[in-house]
Amino acid sequence: MTRYIIIGAGAVGASLAAQFELSGLDYALVGRGAQIRHIIDHGLAYQRPAGTRQIRLKAFDIAQPPSLRQDDILLLTVKSQDVAEALAFWAWRAIEYSQELTASDLPIVTFQNGLATEAAALRLFPNVYGASILTPARFTETGRVVVGGDPQVAVVTIGRYPHGTDETAAKLVADLGRSDYIAETTSDIQRWKAAKLLHNVRNVLELFDGAEDERAAFSAALVQETETVLKAAGHTFASHSERTVSIAHWKIAENSGIRAGQQSTWQSFTRGASSEVDYLNGEIVLLGRLHGIVTPYNRAAQEIAGSAARQGGFTALLPFANLRRLAENHLSFSTLTHSRPKAHQTGGSRGFA
Numbered sequence: 001m002t003r004y005i006i007i008g009a010g011a012v013g014a015s016l017a018a019q020f021e022l023s024g025l026d027y028a029l030v031g032r033g034a035q036i037r038h039i040i041d042h043g044l045a046y047q048r049p050a051g052t053r054q055i056r057l058k059a060f061d062i063a064q065p066p067s068l069r070q071d072d073i074l075l076l077t078v079k080s081q082d083v084a085e086a087l088a089f090w091a092w093r094a095i096e097y098s099q100e101l102t103a104s105d106l107p108i109v110t111f112q113n114g115l116a117t118e119a120a121a122l123r124l125f126p127n128v129y130g131a132s133i134l135t136p137a138r139f140t141e142t143g144r145v146v147v148g149g150d151p152q153v154a155v156v157t158i159g160r161y162p163h164g165t166d167e168t169a170a171k172l173v174a175d176l177g178r179s180d181y182i183a184e185t186t187s188d189i190q191r192w193k194a195a196k197l198l199h200n201v202r203n204v205l206e207l208f209d210g211a212e213d214e215r216a217a218f219s220a221a222l223v224q225e226t227e228t229v230l231k232a233a234g235h236t237f238a239s240h241s242e243r244t245v246s247i248a249h250w251k252i253a254e255n256s257g258i259r260a261g262q263q264s265t266w267q268s269f270t271r272g273a274s275s276e277v278d279y280l281n282g283e284i285v286l287l288g289r290l291h292g293i294v295t296p297y298n299r300a301a302q303e304i305a306g307s308a309a310r311q312g313g314f315t316a317l318l319p320f321a322n323l324r325r326l327a328e329n330h331l332s333f334s335t336l337t338h339s340r341p342k343a344h345q346t347g348g349s350r351g352f353a
Contacts, residue, residue: 002175003071003073004026004028004074005030005066006030010077011146011147012077013029013077014031020179021055022180025179029059030059030061031062036059040059046145049148049256068094068096068106073106078112079273080113080279081278083121087125091103104125107168110161113193113276113279114280127168129189130193135147135153136149137149137258139271140270151250152181153179156173156183157183158172159188159192160187163189183245192238197284201280201281202223203265204305205222206266214324218324225295225298229291229293229295230287232293265277269308274309275305275309277306304322
């Protein structure tokens, strides 16, 4: 019987565990810190539009993880900035009753935003499945997760990485459907991840306070810059018309506890956790540098968010004027740099191969 090892007990991981518990699927939730200790000792306060219930979960601290079985499937639900550590921890763990197999032989499903996780996982795991998830969920209080999706918890699209689909993907979709998710398979998961990144690069704006019209203009510039860079990197974008399941009646329930402007980036800063901005806006900065495209808006967002995360103690929104000014400075500098005549190069190589 398949068991799901959920790695990460934040909003996505804890809600998956709660839904699997309610639907009778076998699972183990593995986490660290105060969140998992609270869940182990007291259960999870799980809030959905119909109400809140206290649910006892099969939870394990990362210091004492469950033994692995040959029919396990790993669900990686940590934030992107924690992926490298998680992959290194799990990849070479032994599988019980086997002298040859390790966890790297198991399927692993990556639920992260951005485009970096799947390639990192594929270095260690031959069977990688990307998951693009739309979920109005909040984790800002230890021991409590709020999910506002109605009537289903979330929308999940799953496919093999780098491309294709198979029986494992189909089983994942079926089990998610049993657990109150809208789920579908795709043969090109990166198109869905790229499309979601067009929206995720705007998450950083939730950290800033400023006039709505100025924020809207900056948001549009972020998205346009992101689209230009992703296209240059060879990415295309999935559209809603390609869905094989209808999400027409799925919504964020009123009075669900989910508020606009409080997505995953804001939640991480509010909890004092590390920032995923380096894998959202920072991904665009990286791809821009690789393809010779300046990215002043994403670079400004990455730099200010990075500085704020390093300083810690995020208790109030940041001044939007600082973000705008830094982006304008980067834009002016890049324009000046590109307008300078290139120095004339004389002579051949210095003998270096």
